[in-house]
Amino acid sequence: MKRWVWTESYTAWAFMAPGLALIAVFVFWPIIYGIPLSFTDYSVISETHYVGFDNFVTAFHDKNFLISLWNSLLYVIIVPIIQIISIMMAILVNGKIPGVKIFRTAYYIPVVTSMVAVALIWSWLLSNNGVVNFFLLKLGLINDQVAWLSTSSTALFVLMFITMWKGLGYYMMLYLAGLQGIPSDLYEAARVDGASRWRVIWSITIPLLRPHILFCTLISLMGAIRVFDEVYILTKGGPGTSTLTSSVYIFQKGLEQFNFGYASALGLIVSILVGVLSVLVFRFNQKGGVNPY
Amino acid sequence: MKKSKKGMVITLLSVLLLSFMLSACGGEKSGQMGSGKGDPVKLEFWTISLQPTFTDYFNKLIADYEKTHEGVIIDWKDYPYDAVTNKLLTSIASGSSPDVVNLNTEFASQMGSKGAVVDLNQFLTDEQKQSYFDGIFNSTVIDGKAYALPWYTGTEVLFMNTKIVKDAGLDPANPPKSQDELVAWAKQIKEKTGKTGYSTQWVSNLFPKEGIKILNDDKSAAVFNTPETKTILENIKKKIVDGVIMKEDVPFTKQIQYYSSEQVAFEIAGPTFINFLKTSAPDVYKNTIAVPMPTGKADVRLSNSMDVVVPGKSKHQKEAVEFAAFITNADNQTAFSKAANTLPSTKESIKDPFFTASDNTLESQAKIASANSLDKAVDYMVGVPNASDINSAIARGLQKIMLNDADLQATLDAMEQEVNQVLKK
Numbered sequence: 001m002k003r004w005v006w007t008e009s010y011t012a013w014a015f016m017a018p019g020l021a022l023i024a025v026f027v028f029w030p031i032i033y034g035i036p037l038s039f040t041d042y043s044v045i046s047e048t049h050y051v052g053f054d055n056f057v058t059a060f061h062d063k064n065f066l067i068s069l070w071n072s073l074l075y076v077i078i079v080p081i082i083q084i085i086s087i088m089m090a091i092l093v094n095g096k097i098p099g100v101k102i103f104r105t106a107y108y109i110p111v112v113t114s115m116v117a118v119a120l121i122w123s124w125l126l127s128n129n130g131v132v133n134f135f136l137l138k139l140g141l142i143n144d145q146v147a148w149l150s151t152s153s154t155a156l157f158v159l160m161f162i163t164m165w166k167g168l169g170y171y172m173m174l175y176l177a178g179l180q181g182i183p184s185d186l187y188e189a190a191r192v193d194g195a196s197r198w199r200v201i202w203s204i205t206i207p208l209l210r211p212h213i214l215f216c217t218l219i220s221l222m223g224a225i226r227v228f229d230e231v232y233i234l235t236k237g238g239p240g241t242s243t244l245t246s247s248v249y250i251f252q253k254g255l256e257q258f259n260f261g262y263a264s265a266l267g268l269i270v271s272i273l274v275g276v277l278s279v280l281v282f283r284f285n286q287k288g289g290v291n292p293y
Numbered sequence: 294m295k296k297s298k299k300g301m302v303i304t305l306l307s308v309l310l311l312s313f314m315l316s317a318c319g320g321e322k323s324g325q326m327g328s329g330k331g332d333p334v335k336l337e338f339w340t341i342s343l344q345p346t347f348t349d350y351f352n353k354l355i356a357d358y359e360k361t362h363e364g365v366i367i368d369w370k371d372y373p374y375d376a377v378t379n380k381l382l383t384s385i386a387s388g389s390s391p392d393v394v395n396l397n398t399e400f401a402s403q404m405g406s407k408g409a410v411v412d413l414n415q416f417l418t419d420e421q422k423q424s425y426f427d428g429i430f431n432s433t434v435i436d437g438k439a440y441a442l443p444w445y446t447g448t449e450v451l452f453m454n455t456k457i458v459k460d461a462g463l464d465p466a467n468p469p470k471s472q473d474e475l476v477a478w479a480k481q482i483k484e485k486t487g488k489t490g491y492s493t494q495w496v497s498n499l500f501p502k503e504g505i506k507i508l509n510d511d512k513s514a515a516v517f518n519t520p521e522t523k524t525i526l527e528n529i530k531k532k533i534v535d536g537v538i539m540k541e542d543v544p545f546t547k548q549i550q551y552y553s554s555e556q557v558a559f560e561i562a563g564p565t566f567i568n569f570l571k572t573s574a575p576d577v578y579k580n581t582i583a584v585p586m587p588t589g590k591a592d593v594r595l596s597n598s599m600d601v602v603v604p605g606k607s608k609h610q611k612e613a614v615e616f617a618a619f620i621t622n623a624d625n626q627t628a629f630s631k632a633a634n635t636l637p638s639t640k641e642s643i644k645d646p647f648f649t650a651s652d653n654t655l656e657s658q659a660k661i662a663s664a665n666s667l668d669k670a671v672d673y674m675v676g677v678p679n680a681s682d683i684n685s686a687i688a689r690g691l692q693k694i695m696l697n698d699a700d701l702q703a704t705l706d707a708m709e710q711e712v713n714q715v716l717k718k
Contacts (some may be wrong), residue, residue, distance in 0.1 A: 044382045045409035063711070064689075128541065129556055150541040152697040220676035238542050239495075257681040258382070258403065 031271075038265035043258045055265035065266060067137035067241045068249040069273070071156060075224040075245060076277075082220050083213060086168050091201065104176075107169040115166065119233040122162050123149065134149045149235055152242035159243055164232050167223070171216050178212035179205065217281050225274050248268045331525065334609050335366045336616055337391035339381070341599070343633075344371035350632045358619055365612055381604075385409065390606035392613040393620075398672040401433050401600045405440030406678040412438040414582040416614040426622060429598050429638045430645035432672035443638035444622045445629060447563035448596040449586045450659050450665040452570075453477070456580040457558040461485040468584040475559075475587045476537050482558045483536035490536065491559040492543035492551045495695050497687035498595055499529075501673040507687070507712070513679050515712040517687075518705045526694055526701060533695060542692055553577055561586060563597050564634070564659040583659035585666055596687035598638055636663055643667055679715050686711040 038055055042048045093104050110118060125131050126148040136142045148158045180206065183241050190200045206213075228247040231237065237244035237252070242244030250270065343351065357365045370391070372380050384390055396404070404410045414422075419441070422430060425443045433441035455465040469475040479490025485690060500507050500517055503525050508518045532538045533626040543551065547561070552560040553574035558565060564583075571578045586594050601621055603613040619625065626637035627645050634656065637643060648664040651657040675683050690708035693699035 043407060044386045045404055046407040121545070128539070129554075147541045147696070150696050152693075235542075238689065238692045239696040240689050240699070242697065252685065255379075257679075257685075258407070263680075 034264040040261040042261040068244045068246045072225045072246040079220045086171035088173040094179045110166045111169040115229040155243045178209045338393045340371045340395040361592040390604045392607040401441040401610045402674045428671035435676045441602045444599045445635035446598035446638045448594045448663045448670045450583045452560040478539035489539045492539040495691040498673045515709045518709040585662045588619040593671045594666040594669045651662040
């Protein structure tokens with residue numbers, strides 16, 4: 001019989017326990033509870049019945065849900081674009097340019113601005129008589145005012161742009177942290193060997209940033225599929241179903257129409273989809289990085 | 294390593310157990326009063342955003358009621374508009390439902406269609422039911438069951454920017470009386486000033502405004518897919534092309550912005566619009582007048598009423614209905630209208646001189662214009678379970694037609710199919 005000893009790891013767990021308890025109550029438990037709910041017609045205000053797989057069958061026949069899934073998958077287009085631009089930005093602000101701190105701050109401001117404020121500002125900029133139309137008309141790039149958020153062909157891409165605009169600074173900072181962890185002697189060796197700037201980026205920077213690329217790709221992928229705030233504030237999924245994303249549709253079904261059972265089933269389907277995509281991203285990004293040992 | 298894994302498992306299990314215990318804490322509320330005979334009955338009464346402005350009015354109302362109804366205690370709580378829905382849902386879910394709740398017609402109908410509120414027919418006399426404007430009272434009648442008592446209301450009126458109207462060579466003293474006249478005015482305004490007539494949100498109430506029936510009489514199938522509907526929608530599309538209506542889906546908050554910045558000449562809204570306008574554009578407020586809303590083909594004006602419901606989980610339904618009827622009776626509605634500058638939903642109240650007296654302010658113009666419309670007022674509701682699904686389907690279809698230039702007939706067919714699918718659920 002071994003004598004039980006209080007070790008350092010117990011201390012660590014003791015410190016984490018309060019936070020974990022809160023996360024468990026407000027995150028883990030609702031997720032777990034959502035699974036049985038998705039097999040019911042739970043609506044809070046009327047009697048609940050077990051409906052088996054009905055919600056899932058309905059989901060795959062629900063044209064609006066399939067459209068919302070498609071729109072969410074389309075939103076994933078921004079993931080590689082965000083990575084490319086934010087890596088470029090990180091490389092730029094990693095240099096010793098005069099006033100680099102101003103750039104870093106400027107790029108980061110949208111990140112710390114509330115999405116509601118960002119969405120409202122963009123709704124003014126993009127309105128019929130907004131600044132965007134004014135300049136485009138002045139430059140002769142458009143002949144008539146464009147209702148950017150009320151036109152099906154432009155609305156989703158405008159929302160993607162807003163998401164990207166707000167998120168770039170965040171990913172830039174993560175990549176900047178990664179860049180500052182790359183040993184400078186590798187760059188010096190490359191320069192001695194006569195490698196060009198692009199060659200250095202391609203053969204040293206990108207491979208050593210791979211763990212960061214994996215992390216950023218994963219969180220931006222999840223963010224893209226779960227995008228909600230900007231869509232709900234600016235278009236509520238309209239016009240028609242052009243910007244209806246899965247999160248907005250789930251919200252409408254659950255919190256606006258009180259079909260919590262059905263909304264839980266939709267949430268479960270989307271979670272599985274995100275899980276599958278995340279595994280795929282992991283598979284493709286397992287190598288690389290700086291080995292500190 | 295092994296130890297830390299064991300510790301991790303123990304901690305995670307404890308945390309999950311704790312979370313389960315905590316989440317299971319939302320049980321029945323203890324301390325319910327009035328369980329035994331002779332005990333006082335405590336009614337929990339909820340309102341939306343009426344404190345602190347009308348605290349004195351309600352304290353007096355409650356005191357009067359308690360005086361005449363011995364053994365009944367009213368516990369009044371007020372919640373913000375955004376919070377009341379979730380608050381009510383969580384209260385019902387945790388078994389501590391309030392007894393009398395102030396809700397808007399949409400939510401009251403939704404609760405009614407799911408059987409979550411009391412059918413008032415079993416408690417009300419015919420005389421009581423007939424004391425309300427028929428259109429407003431019937432808005433929450435589903436399958437012959439009356440789910441709510443109408444309370445304060447407001448109908449849409451036409452707000453007009455007299456400066457823009459005069460610039461277009463029109464006379465604000467002779468406002469448009471019909472939809473056709475309104476269109477003619479808007480066209481002239483567009484021609485002469487470049488401003489658009491008005492902005493709107495493409496939602497399902499467009500159909501009843503235009504006299505288009507959404508469902509058949511027994512509410513078993515969609516009946517809006519007709520050549521007449523197609524013609525009406527084509528005409529509305531033409532209004533967008535002519536600059537009468539803005540080609541955009543504009544929620545109310547943005548409509549305020551457009552009107553305040555003089556990008557549109559008209560605004561179609563209830564009297565509450567005035568307060569927003571006053572705050573956002575005092576100069577435009579000075580140039581604004583309110584006139585009765587020119588009606589569409591159906592000759593109805595949409596109202597937006599607040600109701601009072603009794604949740605099905607209330608433990609004192611009879612007493613709760615009595616109190617709800619007291620709050621919404623003609624005398625109390627008249628008094629509340631005077632205190633809050635709202636409109637009553639009772640026929641008797643509207644005879645009070647207060648609703649015809651004008652001091653020429655925009656507020657009183659809107660009040661009179663709105664009051665004159667009450668006989669034609671309808672809080673439009675589809676009146677079936679899943680009504681919100683039907684409203685969403687129609688709104689999405691209308692947006693596709695008006696904003697995405699989708700094929701009209703194909704979209705109407707798809708809307709009809711979607712509504713029929715919802716009805717089959």
